[in-house]
Amino acid sequence: MTNHSSANSDSNGTNIHNQDLGWYFLELARLGASRATHLEDTEEQLPSELNTINSSGGFQLVSTDKLSVKYTSVNRHGHDVGVVQANNPAPVKRLVYYFEIFVKDAGAKGQIAIGFTIGTFKMRRQPGWEANSCGYHGDDGMLYCGQGKGETFGPTYTANDIVGAGINYASQEFFFTKNGAVVGAVYKDVKGPLFPTIAVHSPNEEVQVNFGQKPFAFDVKDFEKQERMKQQATIEKISLPPNVSYGIVRSYLLFYGYEDTLNSFDVASKTTVPPVYMAQENGFNEQDIVYALNQRKTLRKLIKSGEIDSALGKLHDWYPQIVQDDKSATCFLLHCQKFIELVRVGALEEAVKYGRIELAKFFGLTGFEDLVQDCVALLAYEQPQESSVGYLLEESQREVVADTVNAMILSTNPNLKDSHACLQSCLERLLRQLTACCLERRSLNGDQGEAFHLHRELDISKN
Amino acid sequence: MSLFWIVIRQLAEIEAMATSKKVITKEEWEKKLNDVKIMKEDMNKLVMNFLVTEGYVDAAEKFRMESGTEPDIDLATITDRMAVKKAVQCGNVEDAIEKVNDLNPEILDTNPQLFFHLQQQRLIELIRNGKVEEALEFAQEELAPRGEENQSFLEELERTVSLLAFEDVSNCPVGELLDISQRLKTASEVNAAILTSQSHEKDPKLPSLLKMLIWAQNQLDEKAAYPHINDLSTATLEDPAI
Structure with a gap:
């Protein structure tokens, strides 16, 4: 005022x-x-293309549209991975963030990875090999989450597969998909801005990334809907005083x-x-x-x-x-x-x-x-x-x-x-309390997740 | 404030800090509450949604005039829906079935469970009125064939028919079927089915939002100590319970 x-x-x-x-x-x-x-939340910058400035330098080549990457060198050890991050970190003020890659060419060994890394990630290492990162690897189907060794996770993936990585802010999980179906999820043990990241690591591997400019193979909308329903089901179990x-x-x-x-x-x-x-x-x-x-x-x-x-x-x-x-x-x-x-x-x-x-x-x-x-x-x-x-x-x-x-x-x-x-009427005081609680919780949670807006709530039809 | 209370408060705050919970004072919280923007139209919509879904048709009509809020459903359909509901509540199940079919024959065609429950209610009403022969005939001709299609229907039918075995139904194990709550249960099932058929939610939004408030407060409790609203009917802001 x-x-x-x-x-x-x-x-x-x-x-x-x-x-x-x-x-x-x-x-x-x-x-x-x-x-x-x-009503709108302050708009967050979305990942829209690959970042060619902060790159591992020389091991890979990003196409001119900044939406695909190819390994152009010969891999000799574990410190010459071709890693690229998106130009912006994944937005947090929402229920779910998601992006996909299409494996155009699995190259010599198919050592492709998709995941999330923090801004200061070592750009010559696979996502998941270093702390504060997580990645789903194509050659072994394993999930790597900050430790050197991976854990059994899902199927391998190779040429012509579409693989996706997402963050579910409600459950605080990373999740991965292959060809439109969820492979699995893992607790998100990383704080701070997380960049969508892809990596290639053997000659001729080529991957195209889709930050949502094209339709996804995976139905994110439906996934969000299911998440909301899960939450709603918990809430509906609460009982109210009669009348x-x-x-x-x-x-x-x-x-x-x-x-x-x-x-x-x-x-x-x-x-x-x-x-x-x-x-x-x-x-x-x-x-x-x-x-x-x-x-x-x-x-x-x-x-x-x-x-x-x-x-x-x-x-x-x-x-x-x-x-x-x-x-x-x-x-x-x-x-x-x-x-x-x-x-x-x-x-x-x-x-x-x-x-x-x-x-x-x-x-x-x-x-x-x-x-x-x-x-x-x-x-x-x-x-x-x-x-x-x-x-x-x-x-x-x-x-x-x-x-x-x-x-x-x-x-x-x-x-x-x-x-x-x-x-203020009693109703208004209740609605203010509800909104304030949701906003406060989100702000104490690193701004992650959806805020409550009465207006939006009234617009959403349950059908 | 006496020294005692000041000390207690300080101790509580220290404790809260030890568990790394953020403490939000009433003043700070009220500022946050003031920053929230709630639009009057949205509250009006919420109230209208309650009136419409709960079937307060006259009140909804008046509210439209007094507040300028448009209902999210044709008000005429509420009258029909409430007539069906009332018929079941009063035990006039045949009448209710006819009214539902007048409204939209697909409702019963596509909801075998609802149709069974209505027929079951009809049977209950026949037994209540002592029409034993009619009840038996109805059970055999209308209900038994449906029981063959569905195991749970059959169990329900058997349970209902067993009412006939007791001289004094008020003391029998299935006596609750004759209770008013059984009628209300069936009535609200029909009500929900009609609303769904009109592509309207079957429950008003207000109770969900109230539940969400309780949930949101619980969620925030994990991270912070702040003023709660514990009594929903007065919406009084309590001091932070630390």
């Missing part, structure tokens, strides 16, 4: 409290502008003042078989959120249908303290919304007039400025909904304003113990 304190220094005690709440929603209102981008979801939904409806929904919900749950039983002694205090339910519902309805003047009028009558400071974040959001509604119906002249009276004073005020500018920018476009500030015309913007007013009314409840309680 930026320094909000500078914006309104003349507020008295109660206003500071209200101001804080309003600021919270001001942030939300601006969230709309960055909607498309904020807890029901209670959370109900308190959500109360919190946001969705009164009509709540009434239907209550009527229906009385007639279900068996009737939904809600324990009252679990600290679920209804009194606090039933507060002003009908007024909150009415105001939400007005705002959602774009009738901002009526909403302001009602607020003046019912909760003058909320709208008394015309420079508060709440008033600002309402004025912005009124302006937006005028643009929506094409009353541009009136919008300009309204803007001059009600919005001009917010120019230059930290915290308000971006939104004022975005609002005014609506006037510049013939088709504002398709412009960069089009988010203002979306339904979600009305919802933010309605939520702000709802929270402000909740904050006037004299029984309120904690001012934070009117900012």
